[in-house]
Amino acid sequence: MFFGKLGGFAFFLQRAVRCDGFIDNFFDRIPKFFQFMKSKFPSHQTSSSQADLLVSFSTSPGFLSFKDETKDTWYIQELYRVIIENAKDTHLADLLTETNRRVVEKYEADKVVFVCKQAPEFWSRFTKQLFFMSRNDVF
Template identity: 30%
Template sequence: MADCEAHNNGDENKEQRPNGGGDEGDAWGSRDFSSGRSVAKMPVERNAPYYNMNHKNRGWALIFNHESFDVHNLKKRVGTSADSSNLAKVLVSLGFRVSVMDDKTVSEVHKYLQDVAEMDHTDNDCLIITVLTHGEMGMLYAKDAHYKPENLWHYFTANNCPTLAGKPKLFFIQACQGDQLDAGTTLVNRTETDGSSSMSYRIPNHADFLIAFSTVPGYYSWRNTTKGSWFMQALCEELRYSGTERDILTLLTFVCQRVALDFESNTPDMMLMHQQKQVPCITSMLTRLLVFKKKH
């Protein structure tokens, strides 16, 4: 077995290293990492605590809204139009240029993503992509077929979309990740007794992403046929009232709280599905705090 190795020659960039010695990758085989590095414009100082949200434009927000399907006899997603409409209104109020695509095929979804990735985002703060659809473990559905969720963000890594390098890229996915149900646990109240700004720097290609799923892997995701999905209802409420004040991870913590505490399934004619719970699942590769402060 040959491990991947990062050879450190000399003391260059020594001050940036949190620990001494050489770094090794936990992977089989070997690889030459010396080629293929991309270069992109620095959108914010190296150690800035906040993302730069002072560009000319807020940026694009794409909403892939899937209601009807031609595959696997998937049921019509009644109520998704409420999600799409509510989210679009909130994102417009935050300064985004919103584009809603209804019932697109897999090839159309990928074509839209590729087209947006090839745009010049130099004057944009960030990017948001939302998918409202059916799903199962490791899979999302377009109108005609399924695809892997990671295909959504592949186009926007720093090396594939350099004008978004170092800028936040947010993905909100309303879909089931399985068919398990969460009956919840009742909690009973009891008393407890007992650097330099001009310095260039490199970032990982997958930095500055945030991926928010409506539910945890393996579990069901709930949608009200009139008001829309629990996750989108909560997300829109938090963005509407706190979107320009709280950083996104704090805001999403309260989205999780809303979904976890304020919602419970109401299907008395199907007792197995009745009074079930849900909590979103957030994965963050953000490297700074993100606040959608008001545009002047």
């Protein structure tokens, strides 16, 4: 009856009436050695105190995060591989999306009665793209 139909819904509701303040963007006052932390885009004078925040989880709340017996967790294994393979030219949000895809498609935990999968998640309030740079690019 509902096969092939939309699998989810999004509701946009106002959660509060509180106004977010702002913070100074202090990158211009940071010594040159640490300038590599700046984004590729020019900075603004002020920013929301809630902006430029990223949180990543190995799984959704209430679900198990799996680990190989001899290696690290599935999420950390794939995050490491994705960063090593793609960090030079891919921004962080896309690296995390690729990590999520790999964990969901690649891994299964063999339980006695059923097979378990894992789905990482992250949320981002980035206002800019964040790229990793090699040491050669910094110095």
